[in-house]
Amino acid sequence: MSKKRVVRKKVRPRFHRRTPPGALPGTLAADPGAAQPEIRVIAYGPDEFVEEEIHNLDRLPTLVGKHPVTWVNVAGLGDAAAIGRLGEIFGLHVLALEDVVNTHQRAKVEEYGDHLYVVARIVHLAEHLQTEQVSLFVGKNFVVSFQEHRNGCMAPVVERLQTARGRIRETRADYLAYAILDAAIDSYFPVLEQFGERLDALDDRVSARNAGEAMTRIHEVRSDLLLLRRAIWPHREALNMLARDTNPLIADETRIFLRDCYDHSVQLIDLLETYREMCADLRDVCLSLISNRMNEIMKVLTVIATIFMPLSFLASLYGINFDTQASPWNMPELRWRWGYPFALGLMAAATGGMLLYFYRRGWLGAADELNGTEPNREKPP
């Protein structure tokens, strides 16, 4: 049990305190526990590619605008000043920057004149299920992305840029944003797959004896699915908005890719809802197993009590001490020649009668067969 508690505690969608109530809108208050940022700039075009890790942001303006696409990725949100400086360089809206630092945003898309602000959440299942916020600013020729930790969620995109696979260097900033969003959505597939396997394993191993423990496991899975659901759902709306709206920052060719990404989010939601229904179903199975077991216990108690109570009564009856000398009516059986065999016979008869009664009621045998309920299964049309 103690282990379970540890697991669940981390899983809970604990709400991170945002800036204090009444604070100035746009206040950038970095979470004291947030990691120090690692800022990496990648600038590229069909025939050019520059990658550099930046420690002094003042170097940045000299890089921006020289190449068709400039991508600034910030891993770690511990330095509010640096984030504010980035906002100034790229002209990012202060409300959006506030949302970058408060990492409990739902996935969303916001238009701010010359740039889009997109929030996505990635998921990873190290020791526990955790979600992390990824923030993107998409401009005409730049993408600024923020991730909470230096995890590898951007790695596939960086690698594709480095190796120039798949014409990505010929595309614009909007395609880069799509590539990052696609990687974020893709992070959900292996996690959901694993939940599917856990549910399958539970389904295979659940029995009357461990139904109680199975219930606990199912509740854990349900909690995790609830957390996942809260994370995935808003992506659907945000991706739909990106794919359908007519913001000029997103090219039509990119919209086809975003539609594909939206499609993946719909698949994820569909799968998740299916798993949630499987949880509910499995919970019902557990409840009926527990209820059956209770019935079985009660049946054993009742059968035993019903057989032995009359027997004990008969035995007690002939243990009465009436003075057989005082009267011929006082327990003449005690002096009968066949008194004892008669008493034993009476007991045997009572027992037999009870057993017959229970047998007739079906309390002794197994459950009735449900013969014939699947008439056509063997010979499908």
Add this chain to the structure above:
Amino acid sequence: MSKKRVVRKKVRPRFHRRTPPGALPGTLAADPGAAQPEIRVIAYGPDEFVEEEIHNLDRLPTLVGKHPVTWVNVAGLGDAAAIGRLGEIFGLHVLALEDVVNTHQRAKVEEYGDHLYVVARIVHLAEHLQTEQVSLFVGKNFVVSFQEHRNGCMAPVVERLQTARGRIRETRADYLAYAILDAAIDSYFPVLEQFGERLDALDDRVSARNAGEAMTRIHEVRSDLLLLRRAIWPHREALNMLARDTNPLIADETRIFLRDCYDHSVQLIDLLETYREMCADLRDVCLSLISNRMNEIMKVLTVIATIFMPLSFLASLYGINFDTQASPWNMPELRWRWGYPFALGLMAAATGGMLLYFYRRGWLGAADELNGTEPNREKPP
């Protein structure tokens, strides 16, 4: 029980792993377990009909465009290269081709400029319930279709083309696509019909004795219905989109047929939801049967215990060994002339009193009648 597990395992909507997270969009990674493709080309017009099985795709370009409609059907998705080659020949979008190979798509319609990509799922109930993906590319004068295995789901359409039944050869590619979709939707009817029969059979045979087993069966049916529901629902939206939108690839006459097909999908969903509600209803019946049985068991136990406990007490009482010589107050009953008959009478009276009490409370007789609850049934107005 073991048999049940086998059945359910196959039924689960196991999620097939798609291309690894972060892979290049449009990567065609064939499932290693997928069947090798059988490629068949049918080209026809009002007065012409060519059918050919193709092993070398280079022969294909010489066939395409010579006839009003060219239909390429690929049964088996094990050859990614061949699928890629087909995509080149017909100018199919690479994201759509990726979806062809990842056979866990929901039914959908996607427009790609000069062609439509349509996904449908067929269902068949061989040993277990299984769904399969059917992908269609519909162009101005061609249809390219992909199915997972060489099952006969296209057979009725092929046969109609071969025998030229129903003017199908006079129609265009859009009507061919409709015919394939209609066959896919039609595959659900016999399966649903069978579930209806299984539910009817369960309803007929459920009783207090097998309610537990019936619960298990109902849960199996529910799981299957959940799988079917997940498969059918998206067809509704996809078919509605095909029937209502104004894509020039679909002629108005064909839209009337697609509306009919959409109508069938609505009927299927309606039937399915009805079956799901019947499941819930039957489950409630089972639960109340189980609960009634529990009540009955408890009632028997209580009646028996309540009758025999006082009897046993009385018998024990007169078995006390107080020394009747030591005092006249010590169990004088033991020496009464009618002591034993008196004791037996006391027991009989106790039993009678208890039985009367239970009878008055209605624990012995059957349940009360619900007379008169259907006042007008015999004489409807």
Add this chain to the structure above:
Amino acid sequence: MSKKRVVRKKVRPRFHRRTPPGALPGTLAADPGAAQPEIRVIAYGPDEFVEEEIHNLDRLPTLVGKHPVTWVNVAGLGDAAAIGRLGEIFGLHVLALEDVVNTHQRAKVEEYGDHLYVVARIVHLAEHLQTEQVSLFVGKNFVVSFQEHRNGCMAPVVERLQTARGRIRETRADYLAYAILDAAIDSYFPVLEQFGERLDALDDRVSARNAGEAMTRIHEVRSDLLLLRRAIWPHREALNMLARDTNPLIADETRIFLRDCYDHSVQLIDLLETYREMCADLRDVCLSLISNRMNEIMKVLTVIATIFMPLSFLASLYGINFDTQASPWNMPELRWRWGYPFALGLMAAATGGMLLYFYRRGWLGAADELNGTEPNREKPP
């Protein structure tokens, strides 16, 4: 129980097999069990009225178009050829004719250029609840209607035409269609009224003793309401479409009447949902009655066992055979002068103590009063 089964079997929304999967769209396959058609033609105008039963359809073209409105009613769907011939005469679409024969359609409206196809379902409660499909084709100057059996559902309309009541002869085909639809919707009112009476009767008669049987009845009512709901719901949408859309076949004056008919369908749905909630409520009442009864049984068992177990123990205790001669410590009570009265007193005290304990816990008296929970009811403001 056996009677219940019989009733429910007929009620189930059994799905009639449609044309085989893969059949040519528009195939007219009459249900082998369908009744042979009775075809009746009524042609009328403000000053003319012709009514004729037709056996040879070739006579029909001579009748059509001679009068402002021609109504052909076909009762019985057993003759596919006749239905096909009618389709030719009036130019009806083959997909709609297919739906006429497959009598499991949901209520709907379909536009086919110069005519509308409307499906409605009537309900009647002879021995069991049954729904039947009524199909209407509405053209500029004709109505062709199909009903499954020769029931009297068209009788009120026919009679109004015969007696020229209410200006109906001055109206056009669209008003005739409305009159038929209104009669169909009206068929639900007496049926729903009866369900209301059954629920009222159940509510009046349900008690702890028959709660189990009442549950079964409630489930039957729920099943019937489910069937009714499935039949009524689509009418709402279909009638709304007829009343709001701008199809030129429906005159504006008729739309006001159709809106009234739509209003009735909304009332029906409203009533039905109310009954469904009443069912759920009544089911909860039954469950709490059953649970209370279980509590009561357990309480009786516990009180009896708790009183008699100590008594039996005391009686057994003094039945011990220790040799009082062997030692003064061996059961000296047995030789006390007041031993037996002492033992009886001990038993009485134990019983009294137990009864006091149960009384304090409230297990003996009735339930507490909920005094004062309705403070203002007697004196409403």
Add this chain to the structure above:
Amino acid sequence: MSKKRVVRKKVRPRFHRRTPPGALPGTLAADPGAAQPEIRVIAYGPDEFVEEEIHNLDRLPTLVGKHPVTWVNVAGLGDAAAIGRLGEIFGLHVLALEDVVNTHQRAKVEEYGDHLYVVARIVHLAEHLQTEQVSLFVGKNFVVSFQEHRNGCMAPVVERLQTARGRIRETRADYLAYAILDAAIDSYFPVLEQFGERLDALDDRVSARNAGEAMTRIHEVRSDLLLLRRAIWPHREALNMLARDTNPLIADETRIFLRDCYDHSVQLIDLLETYREMCADLRDVCLSLISNRMNEIMKVLTVIATIFMPLSFLASLYGINFDTQASPWNMPELRWRWGYPFALGLMAAATGGMLLYFYRRGWLGAADELNGTEPNREKPP
């Protein structure tokens, strides 16, 4: 119990039979039990006010149109002929008049060219909860209103007109209609307030001992709330339609008032849904109280049985009659010097062991504390 039945019977949403199925649309069939009408005419303008009770409708045309607003109020629907005559005088649509007489309409608004037909329902809680239909016809310069009985629901409006409070005489017919609708909506507030008080009182007084009775009360409240909900909901849509649509009969200034009235209907629905959720919550509390009580009963039974069964066994054991003379192995304890104290000690030890076991399992003490579950409540930030 019997009282409860009486109360609920009246409360049920019994459906009044409308005109027989198949009747001519627009048939005015007065309910035989309806009250005879009292017809009152009020005509007013900024500087004029006429009030008159009318017995002969032929006098009416002489009154109408002479003043800016003429209001005809009919209290009692027992005279179909009079209603029909009124319809002729004001040119009211026959379908609307039919709805006036069939007093089971949902609140709605219908446009008929030059007049609007509005249905509202008022509620009053005399002995039972009852709803009544109020029908309004609003024309350019007249309002015709119908109420089921001569209750005082119009009194506040009449009084404001008589005393010329609040500029009402300067307004037009649309404002009068608003005033009547506002009075109808206002009738729900005191009723809902009372349900709130009943729920509060129930919540205060519910305990383990009366949970069963509380369940019954909660079901009654739920039934009433269901009835209220059915009555209130349609007002929302109807008032929204009046407040937003652009019918020229309603002036823009009046729309602001109607929006306020719509707002009240939303508040009512909101409150009602809150009460419904409180009912569900209270029901859960009752169920867990009942379940706890069951647990407590079972615990007492088990503790008693588990303590006394071994004791009784030991007492019976030493009551065995083996012949101690026949063999030294036959119950030598019976002749021990300390046999009886030894037996008593054995019993005490068994009892003590059992009590310890139960204490360790927590079956004897009270429930564990949930210390610390509300860490911040005392010191809110």
Add this chain to the structure above:
Amino acid sequence: MSKKRVVRKKVRPRFHRRTPPGALPGTLAADPGAAQPEIRVIAYGPDEFVEEEIHNLDRLPTLVGKHPVTWVNVAGLGDAAAIGRLGEIFGLHVLALEDVVNTHQRAKVEEYGDHLYVVARIVHLAEHLQTEQVSLFVGKNFVVSFQEHRNGCMAPVVERLQTARGRIRETRADYLAYAILDAAIDSYFPVLEQFGERLDALDDRVSARNAGEAMTRIHEVRSDLLLLRRAIWPHREALNMLARDTNPLIADETRIFLRDCYDHSVQLIDLLETYREMCADLRDVCLSLISNRMNEIMKVLTVIATIFMPLSFLASLYGINFDTQASPWNMPELRWRWGYPFALGLMAAATGGMLLYFYRRGWLGAADELNGTEPNREKPP
């Protein structure tokens, strides 16, 4: 228990009686218990700032319109005359003023020509959870705000104006309204955070022994969440309306801030729904703990009864008093040499057999392990 009642009573969404039914619309009836108002005027512009507490409203007109923005804040609604006078000065609509006084409004936005009326609700958790109404009138150059009590909910905004932080003095009235609404929405975050902590604490401490008490706590949390939900939901719609609509009183730059505020309301709703699902989940955990405990109790009872009943029977059997002299068949065991050891052995055998039976059924050991249900957790892919 008594303490719980006290807590819940205050929490209930008690409905304050509004003006009596039938009252003139726009009647300002101050709640007799409302606080006397404190009226504070703040007028400001980029370079000016005046703050004054006003006791005589006649002074107000001399202040209004002299500065770019004039903000009148009224804390306390006990003076209907003063509120009416304010309405005259600023030309506020009488229906809106009525809503100011009736402090049970849902959050909403209403347009009245030249001013907007906005209602919000703030929440604070002093001793109990309480919500308060904040009403705003937003004109071209003024904001009039009303709060129920002199709490500090406006303090952050006042302080920002006083210290001229964040360019607030350069903005117009619409931004001031946003600042007040943002402060209102912000009041929900710490409250919800605390509910999250309470749920976490409950989840950590719930066990079989305190599940009943935990249920009560969960119901309290659910009631509070229900109240919060009722308060938060309407903000979403109201803020969306403010942020999206095109009312000229709200500048486009302000709409971006309002969108951010709307976003916060969506986050709150999302969090709240998550907590509600966590409540439901925790309730299920409690129910299964209670049910498991019941099972355990029943198992102990059954094991004890099943072991001791046969033993007691055997002991009673050999306590029978048949006269062994009367016949050789009368209990010859009593005179056997090994009679007593034989009887004890029989009892031991019966006990052993029972224990073996229970062991086989798994009633003695712990629950089965669910080994292997989490196959991939240790090694995530």
